[in-house]
Amino acid sequence: MEHLSEEVLAQPHDPDKSNQTEVAYRLAWARTYLKKFGLLENSTRGVWSLTPRAKEVDKLNPQEVVRAVRAADKKDAEAKGRGAAAPQDAPQDASPEQEWKEKLHAILTQTLSPAAFEKSTVCLPDGYI
Numbered sequence: 629m630e631h632l633s634e635e636v637l638a639q640p641h642d643p644d645k646s647n648q649t650e651v652a653y654r655l656a657w658a659r660t661y662l663k664k665f666g667l668l669e670n671s672t673r674g675v676w677s678l679t680p681r682a683k684e685v686d687k688l689n690p691q692e693v694v695r696a697v698r699a700a701d702k703k704d705a706e707a708k709g710r711g712a713a714a715p716q717d718a719p720q721d722a723s724p725e726q727e728w729k730e731k732l733h734a735i736l737t738q739t740l741s742p743a744a745f746e747k748s749t750v751c752l753p754d755g756y757i
Contacts, residue, residue, distance in 0.1 A: 664697045
């Protein structure tokens, strides 16, 4: 990351939905795929380490990782009776707080009409605005 400019590191991923940078978004997906592929593990939130399998890998083909993970996701979804795996909107390591904020933001900006938003704020108890 030291070879990336400040401008690239600060580039927002989707400013309408979150305050996450594009680099952070892509790194989160990379960690998710590498975890599903068996090369990374996270013992606690935000703590990542290589698995013993990863320490034995000399070269890694990114397309092979993507194909294997998607095939495994599809197989898991079929085993659960859902058909194809549902696309994920957020990486697995997104915090619960970030997830509810993104859901709320989407509801407030894309689903809720202005009149319904106005009505919901009028009904809030004192001290919440």
